Amino acid sequence: MSIQWFPGHMAKARRLLTDQLRWVDVVVELADARIPTSSRNPLLHEILGKKPKLLLLNKADLAEPDWTVKWLEKLRSISPAYALSAVTGKGVKQIVPALESMVQQKQAKLAEKGVRPQMIKVMIVGIPNIGKSSLINQLTGGAQVKVGNKPGVTRGNQWVRIHDRVELLDTPGMLWPKFEDPEIGRKLAVLGAIKDEVFDLEELALWMIDWFRLHSPQSLSRYQNSDSDITLETIGIKRGCLIRGGRVDTLKAAQIFLRELRTGQLGPITMDIFG
Numbered sequence: 001m002s003i004q005w006f007p008g009h010m011a012k013a014r015r016l017l018t019d020q021l022r023w024v025d026v027v028v029e030l031a032d033a034r035i036p037t038s039s040r041n042p043l044l045h046e047i048l049g050k051k052p053k054l055l056l057l058n059k060a061d062l063a064e065p066d067w068t069v070k071w072l073e074k075l076r077s078i079s080p081a082y083a084l085s086a087v088t089g090k091g092v093k094q095i096v097p098a099l100e101s102m103v104q105q106k107q108a109k110l111a112e113k114g115v116r117p118q119m120i121k122v123m124i125v126g127i128p129n130i131g132k133s134s135l136i137n138q139l140t141g142g143a144q145v146k147v148g149n150k151p152g153v154t155r156g157n158q159w160v161r162i163h164d165r166v167e168l169l170d171t172p173g174m175l176w177p178k179f180e181d182p183e184i185g186r187k188l189a190v191l192g193a194i195k196d197e198v199f200d201l202e203e204l205a206l207w208m209i210d211w212f213r214l215h216s217p218q219s220l221s222r223y224q225n226s227d228s229d230i231t232l233e234t235i236g237i238k239r240g241c242l243i244r245g246g247r248v249d250t251l252k253a254a255q256i257f258l259r260e261l262r263t264g265q266l267g268p269i270t271m272d273i274f275g
Protein backbone atom coordinates (compact mmCIF):
# COMPACT_ATOMS: atom_id res chain seq x y z
CA MET A 1 0.00 0.00 0.00
CA SER A 2 1.53 3.31 -0.96
CA ILE A 3 1.22 6.21 1.41
CA GLN A 4 -0.85 9.14 0.28
CA TRP A 5 -0.05 11.48 3.14
CA PHE A 6 3.54 12.21 3.94
CA PRO A 7 4.63 13.54 7.31
CA GLY A 8 5.25 16.96 5.72
CA HIS A 9 1.69 17.16 4.40
CA MET A 10 0.26 16.16 7.74
CA ALA A 11 2.36 18.71 9.59
CA LYS A 12 1.21 21.43 7.19
CA ALA A 13 -2.47 20.45 7.36
CA ARG A 14 -2.22 20.33 11.11
CA ARG A 15 -0.60 23.75 11.30
CA LEU A 16 -3.28 25.30 9.09
CA LEU A 17 -6.02 23.75 11.15
CA THR A 18 -4.53 24.87 14.44
CA ASP A 19 -4.18 28.37 13.05
CA GLN A 20 -7.83 28.54 11.97
CA LEU A 21 -9.08 27.07 15.22
CA ARG A 22 -8.29 30.24 17.09
CA TRP A 23 -11.16 32.04 15.39
CA VAL A 24 -13.97 29.59 15.99
CA ASP A 25 -16.29 28.67 18.87
CA VAL A 26 -17.30 25.24 17.62
CA VAL A 27 -15.68 22.79 15.22
CA VAL A 28 -18.02 20.75 13.05
CA GLU A 29 -16.38 17.41 12.33
CA LEU A 30 -17.71 15.47 9.35
CA ALA A 31 -17.46 11.71 9.30
CA ASP A 32 -18.94 9.14 6.92
CA ALA A 33 -22.06 7.45 8.32
CA ARG A 34 -21.02 4.23 6.54
CA ILE A 35 -17.71 4.17 8.44
CA PRO A 36 -18.16 6.39 11.51
CA THR A 37 -14.75 5.54 12.97
CA SER A 38 -12.63 4.64 9.95
CA SER A 39 -13.39 8.01 8.36
CA ARG A 40 -12.09 10.03 11.29
CA ASN A 41 -8.60 10.98 12.33
CA PRO A 42 -8.11 10.24 16.03
CA LEU A 43 -5.52 13.04 16.25
CA LEU A 44 -8.23 15.65 15.78
CA HIS A 45 -9.08 15.21 19.43
CA GLU A 46 -5.55 16.28 20.33
CA ILE A 47 -5.54 19.20 17.90
CA LEU A 48 -8.88 20.50 19.19
CA GLY A 49 -7.97 20.55 22.86
CA LYS A 50 -11.00 21.89 24.71
CA LYS A 51 -12.71 23.36 21.66
CA PRO A 52 -16.35 22.18 21.53
CA LYS A 53 -17.03 19.78 18.69
CA LEU A 54 -20.18 18.82 16.84
CA LEU A 55 -19.88 15.46 15.10
CA LEU A 56 -21.90 14.94 11.93
CA LEU A 57 -22.30 11.58 10.20
CA ASN A 58 -22.67 12.62 6.58
CA LYS A 59 -23.81 10.47 3.62
CA ALA A 60 -26.45 8.97 5.89
CA ASP A 61 -28.51 8.45 2.72
CA LEU A 62 -26.05 5.65 1.85
CA ALA A 63 -25.76 4.09 5.32
CA GLU A 64 -27.82 1.41 7.02
CA PRO A 65 -30.36 3.45 9.07
CA ASP A 66 -30.43 1.05 12.05
CA TRP A 67 -26.67 1.26 12.36
CA THR A 68 -26.75 5.03 12.13
CA VAL A 69 -29.11 5.12 15.12
CA LYS A 70 -26.81 2.79 17.08
CA TRP A 71 -23.75 4.83 16.19
CA LEU A 72 -25.35 8.12 17.19
CA GLU A 73 -26.29 6.68 20.55
CA LYS A 74 -22.73 5.51 21.13
CA LEU A 75 -21.04 8.67 19.86
CA ARG A 76 -23.29 10.99 21.87
CA SER A 77 -21.67 9.80 25.07
CA ILE A 78 -18.62 11.78 23.88
CA SER A 79 -19.94 14.80 21.97
CA PRO A 80 -23.15 15.99 20.32
CA ALA A 81 -23.69 13.98 17.15
CA TYR A 82 -26.21 13.99 14.31
CA ALA A 83 -26.69 12.26 10.98
CA LEU A 84 -27.37 14.03 7.70
CA SER A 85 -27.02 14.00 3.96
CA ALA A 86 -25.30 16.97 2.40
CA VAL A 87 -26.71 15.88 -0.95
CA THR A 88 -30.41 15.46 -0.15
CA GLY A 89 -30.27 18.06 2.62
CA LYS A 90 -31.93 15.73 5.10
CA GLY A 91 -30.80 16.47 8.66
CA VAL A 92 -29.18 19.80 7.80
CA LYS A 93 -31.81 21.74 9.76
CA GLN A 94 -30.62 20.20 13.03
CA ILE A 95 -27.23 21.85 12.80
CA VAL A 96 -27.95 25.45 13.82
CA PRO A 97 -30.07 24.54 16.89
CA ALA A 98 -27.35 22.09 17.94
CA LEU A 99 -24.70 24.80 17.63
CA GLU A 100 -26.83 27.23 19.62
CA SER A 101 -27.28 24.82 22.47
CA MET A 102 -23.56 24.11 22.51
CA VAL A 103 -22.62 27.73 23.14
CA GLN A 104 -25.59 28.58 25.36
CA GLN A 105 -23.76 28.27 28.68
CA LYS A 106 -20.79 30.31 27.55
CA GLN A 107 -23.04 33.04 26.17
CA ALA A 108 -25.20 33.06 29.31
CA LYS A 109 -22.08 33.68 31.39
CA LEU A 110 -21.07 36.55 29.12
CA ALA A 111 -24.60 37.95 29.28
CA GLU A 112 -24.34 38.10 33.07
CA LYS A 113 -21.33 40.32 32.60
CA GLY A 114 -23.35 42.51 30.25
CA VAL A 115 -21.80 41.24 27.00
CA ARG A 116 -24.30 41.13 24.13
CA PRO A 117 -24.77 37.74 22.43
CA GLN A 118 -21.98 37.22 19.92
CA MET A 119 -22.09 35.49 16.57
CA ILE A 120 -21.39 31.78 16.84
CA LYS A 121 -18.33 31.07 14.71
CA VAL A 122 -17.82 27.63 13.27
CA MET A 123 -15.58 25.77 10.88
CA ILE A 124 -16.01 22.41 9.15
CA VAL A 125 -13.28 19.79 9.21
CA GLY A 126 -12.91 16.31 7.76
CA ILE A 127 -10.94 14.06 5.44
CA PRO A 128 -11.06 14.60 1.65
CA ASN A 129 -14.35 13.68 -0.08
CA ILE A 130 -16.29 13.46 3.14
CA GLY A 131 -18.67 16.22 1.95
CA LYS A 132 -17.23 19.40 3.46
CA SER A 133 -17.84 21.54 0.37
CA SER A 134 -21.30 20.02 -0.16
CA LEU A 135 -22.29 20.83 3.43
CA ILE A 136 -20.92 24.37 3.21
CA ASN A 137 -23.05 24.80 0.06
CA GLN A 138 -26.11 23.46 1.85
CA LEU A 139 -25.58 25.81 4.78
CA THR A 140 -24.89 28.89 2.72
CA GLY A 141 -27.54 28.03 0.14
CA GLY A 142 -25.04 28.71 -2.62
CA ALA A 143 -25.66 32.45 -2.42
CA GLN A 144 -22.88 33.27 -0.06
CA VAL A 145 -23.41 36.22 2.22
CA LYS A 146 -19.87 37.29 2.85
CA VAL A 147 -19.27 38.84 6.20
CA GLY A 148 -16.35 41.03 5.24
CA ASN A 149 -12.82 40.80 6.47
CA LYS A 150 -12.25 40.48 10.14
CA PRO A 151 -8.94 41.40 11.66
CA GLY A 152 -6.47 38.62 12.15
CA VAL A 153 -8.08 36.05 9.90
CA THR A 154 -5.57 34.24 7.74
CA ARG A 155 -5.41 35.59 4.20
CA GLY A 156 -7.83 33.94 1.82
CA ASN A 157 -10.27 32.86 4.50
CA GLN A 158 -13.77 34.19 4.37
CA TRP A 159 -16.60 34.27 6.87
CA VAL A 160 -20.09 33.66 5.55
CA ARG A 161 -23.31 34.10 7.44
CA ILE A 162 -25.40 30.93 7.51
CA HIS A 163 -27.97 32.13 10.02
CA ASP A 164 -28.82 35.28 12.06
CA ARG A 165 -26.50 34.06 14.74
CA VAL A 166 -24.00 31.81 13.00
CA GLU A 167 -20.97 32.55 10.86
CA LEU A 168 -18.98 29.92 9.06
CA LEU A 169 -15.34 29.98 8.07
CA ASP A 170 -15.78 28.87 4.49
CA THR A 171 -12.37 27.23 4.17
CA PRO A 172 -12.82 23.57 4.98
CA GLY A 173 -10.27 22.24 7.44
CA MET A 174 -8.35 19.37 5.97
CA LEU A 175 -7.79 16.23 7.99
CA TRP A 176 -5.99 13.19 6.65
CA PRO A 177 -7.28 9.66 6.77
CA LYS A 178 -5.41 7.36 9.09
CA PHE A 179 -4.83 4.14 7.26
CA GLU A 180 -1.86 2.45 8.82
CA ASP A 181 -4.44 -0.20 9.70
CA PRO A 182 -5.02 -2.10 6.40
CA GLU A 183 -8.64 -2.80 7.32
CA ILE A 184 -9.33 0.94 7.66
CA GLY A 185 -7.47 1.62 4.42
CA ARG A 186 -9.59 -0.91 2.54
CA LYS A 187 -12.85 0.46 3.89
CA LEU A 188 -11.85 4.00 2.91
CA ALA A 189 -10.83 2.73 -0.52
CA VAL A 190 -13.96 0.71 -1.33
CA LEU A 191 -16.12 3.68 -0.38
CA GLY A 192 -14.04 5.98 -2.56
CA ALA A 193 -12.34 8.06 0.13
CA ILE A 194 -8.86 7.16 -1.09
CA LYS A 195 -7.75 7.54 -4.68
CA ASP A 196 -8.29 4.37 -6.67
CA GLU A 197 -4.62 4.28 -7.71
CA VAL A 198 -3.61 3.40 -4.16
CA PHE A 199 -5.08 -0.11 -4.28
CA ASP A 200 -5.33 -2.90 -6.83
CA LEU A 201 -8.99 -2.56 -7.82
CA GLU A 202 -9.59 -6.24 -8.50
CA GLU A 203 -8.09 -7.21 -5.17
CA LEU A 204 -10.16 -4.53 -3.46
CA ALA A 205 -13.37 -5.70 -5.13
CA LEU A 206 -12.65 -9.30 -4.14
CA TRP A 207 -12.05 -8.23 -0.55
CA MET A 208 -15.38 -6.41 -0.62
CA ILE A 209 -17.23 -9.40 -2.11
CA ASP A 210 -15.88 -11.46 0.81
CA TRP A 211 -17.00 -8.77 3.24
CA PHE A 212 -20.52 -8.87 1.81
CA ARG A 213 -20.58 -12.67 1.98
CA LEU A 214 -19.79 -12.47 5.66
CA HIS A 215 -21.87 -9.47 6.71
CA SER A 216 -24.57 -8.79 4.16
CA PRO A 217 -24.97 -11.50 1.49
CA GLN A 218 -28.24 -10.03 0.24
CA SER A 219 -26.33 -6.96 -1.01
CA LEU A 220 -24.89 -9.16 -3.75
CA SER A 221 -28.23 -10.53 -4.92
CA ARG A 222 -28.34 -8.38 -8.05
CA TYR A 223 -25.29 -10.25 -9.33
CA GLN A 224 -26.70 -13.70 -8.59
CA ASN A 225 -27.24 -15.82 -11.69
CA SER A 226 -27.57 -19.30 -10.27
CA ASP A 227 -26.38 -20.99 -7.12
CA SER A 228 -22.76 -20.45 -8.02
CA ASP A 229 -20.56 -18.16 -5.95
CA ILE A 230 -20.38 -14.54 -6.98
CA THR A 231 -16.98 -13.67 -8.44
CA LEU A 232 -15.61 -10.92 -10.67
CA GLU A 233 -16.32 -13.29 -13.58
CA THR A 234 -20.02 -13.68 -12.71
CA ILE A 235 -20.35 -9.92 -12.13
CA GLY A 236 -18.60 -9.31 -15.45
CA ILE A 237 -20.94 -11.64 -17.32
CA LYS A 238 -23.97 -10.00 -15.72
CA ARG A 239 -22.68 -6.56 -16.75
CA GLY A 240 -21.50 -7.54 -20.19
CA CYS A 241 -17.77 -6.99 -19.61
CA LEU A 242 -16.56 -9.50 -22.16
CA ILE A 243 -13.35 -9.43 -24.12
CA ARG A 244 -12.25 -11.44 -27.11
CA GLY A 245 -12.54 -15.18 -26.76
CA GLY A 246 -15.49 -14.88 -24.40
CA ARG A 247 -13.25 -14.03 -21.45
CA VAL A 248 -14.38 -11.58 -18.80
CA ASP A 249 -12.69 -8.23 -18.33
CA THR A 250 -12.33 -8.59 -14.56
CA LEU A 251 -10.86 -5.11 -14.09
CA LYS A 252 -13.91 -3.58 -15.74
CA ALA A 253 -16.14 -5.81 -13.61
CA ALA A 254 -14.35 -4.61 -10.45
CA GLN A 255 -14.78 -0.97 -11.50
CA ILE A 256 -18.50 -1.43 -12.15
CA PHE A 257 -19.02 -3.30 -8.88
CA LEU A 258 -17.25 -0.58 -6.86
CA ARG A 259 -19.16 2.16 -8.65
CA GLU A 260 -22.49 0.50 -7.93
CA LEU A 261 -21.50 0.04 -4.30
CA ARG A 262 -20.36 3.66 -3.87
CA THR A 263 -23.48 5.13 -5.41
CA GLY A 264 -25.77 3.11 -3.17
CA GLN A 265 -27.10 0.78 -5.85
CA LEU A 266 -26.33 -2.27 -3.71
CA GLY A 267 -28.48 -0.79 -0.96
CA PRO A 268 -27.53 0.96 2.26
CA ILE A 269 -24.32 -0.19 3.91
CA THR A 270 -22.48 0.39 7.17
CA MET A 271 -19.01 -1.13 7.36
CA ASP A 272 -17.87 -0.07 10.84
CA ILE A 273 -19.89 -2.37 13.05
CA PHE A 274 -19.67 -3.39 16.70
CA GLY A 275 -21.25 -5.50 19.40
Ligand SMILES: Nc1nc2c(ncn2[C@@H]2O[C@H](COP(=O)(O)OP(=O)(O)O)[C@@H](O)[C@H]2O)c(=O)[nH]1
Binding pocket: 058, 059, 060, 061, 062, 084, 085, 086, 087, 088, 126, 127, 128, 129, 130, 131, 132, 133, 134, 135, 172
Ligand atom coordinates in the same frame (compact mmCIF):
# COMPACT_ATOMS: atom_id res chain seq x y z
N1 LIG B 1 -24.71 10.32 -1.46
C1 LIG B 1 -24.08 11.34 -0.88
N2 LIG B 1 -23.00 11.89 -1.49
C2 LIG B 1 -22.40 12.95 -0.88
C3 LIG B 1 -22.86 13.49 0.34
N3 LIG B 1 -22.05 14.53 0.67
C4 LIG B 1 -21.15 14.64 -0.31
N4 LIG B 1 -21.34 13.69 -1.25
C5 LIG B 1 -20.55 13.47 -2.47
O1 LIG B 1 -19.23 13.17 -2.08
C6 LIG B 1 -18.29 13.76 -2.99
C7 LIG B 1 -17.32 14.64 -2.24
O2 LIG B 1 -18.01 15.75 -1.69
P1 LIG B 1 -17.29 17.15 -1.37
O3 LIG B 1 -18.33 18.04 -0.77
O4 LIG B 1 -16.56 17.66 -2.55
O5 LIG B 1 -16.23 16.67 -0.25
P2 LIG B 1 -14.99 17.48 0.37
O6 LIG B 1 -13.78 16.96 -0.32
O7 LIG B 1 -15.00 17.09 1.82
O8 LIG B 1 -15.24 18.94 0.17
C8 LIG B 1 -19.14 14.51 -4.02
O9 LIG B 1 -19.30 13.67 -5.14
C9 LIG B 1 -20.47 14.72 -3.32
O10 LIG B 1 -21.54 14.81 -4.19
C10 LIG B 1 -24.01 12.87 0.97
O11 LIG B 1 -24.47 13.25 2.05
N5 LIG B 1 -24.56 11.82 0.30
Ligand SMILES: [Mg+2]
Binding pocket: 132, 133, 134, 172
Ligand atom coordinates in the same frame (compact mmCIF):
# COMPACT_ATOMS: atom_id res chain seq x y z
MG1 LIG C 1 -13.99 20.35 -0.75
